[in-house]
Amino acid sequence: MTISDYLKSTRAVILTCLAGGFFFSMLLLLYGITPQEMLLLWICFLLIVAASLCCGYVRLYKRLRYLLSVTDSLEKKYLTAEIADKPVSAAEKVYFQIMKEALKSMTDEVAQNRRANTEYRDFIEQWVHEIKVPMTGIQLLCENNRSDVIRKIMSQTEQIEREVERVLFFARLGSVEKDYFIREISLKDCVFEALAANRQFLIQSGACVHTDGIGDTVYSDSKWIVFIISQVIINSVKYRSEASPVITVESGKRGDSVVLSVTDNGVGILPSEIGRIFDKGFVGSNGRAGKGATGIGLYLCRQLCLRLGIAMDALSEPGEFTTIRLTFPKSGHLTV
16 A cells, blocks of 8 residues: 555545644634744644554554465465454454455355356266267167168267267366376377277268377377377368368377377368467367367367376468377376
């Protein structure tokens, strides 16, 4: 608090003192006090008022500095009223009481929202597991009755399964660290699993996938890596050019890291948009051109990569290619 702010806040008190001083000055003059004596009284009066204001400012300044230092030292700022020394004035007691009541109300609301979110996430996870049962049954029936119509049904079933998996992973995004298991995995196995999960989609799209350049192992969670690779491959086919999709997946060592890259021959990404493709809800000009984009897939992949300690970036040339790179640390020391 500055001195000018303090004077503004005590303006009513100062004006009252001055008005009182003028009033009593008039009374004293009527009783015959000399101007010299009046001047001396005014000097003493103003000194007392100034000293009182200075003391009040110093006390308030120190108190505010203390409260600010307590707040700055706390990770949870809303605990200031609980941690700070007891109030030193009646007004401060009221303020502290208001803060505590507001804190209690906020805590209750946060706890209620957390319970609601937990219940919602549990319901989504249960629903996903339940819906997978009839989906698996449909796939088994289709495997035993091959025809062109059945293949189309299988392709649609794959798409439903992809969307269901994405819903599950998005619901678990806030607690990923409780759901993954870090171990040494083969990138080639992960890529093949992702391709198998989208087999009908790739076949019907006429996509050609080259995997000869994969041969590295990394420390990560295979389930999450398969999901990320699957999302990238689906995007590579979705944003295809008029030519048949050609996807090249390869890996290699770079310093203390292993880089897995997925390159396609699709429509590419505009330079003005490539920095935003991992933002939630961003679909870009290609997505608005009828590709059915939601802006969730790459956002979810980036969030999972951040929690797994993996760097994810993109390179692209409009009309030529797009490359999505996953950079894995070579050691098992991953950040959560």
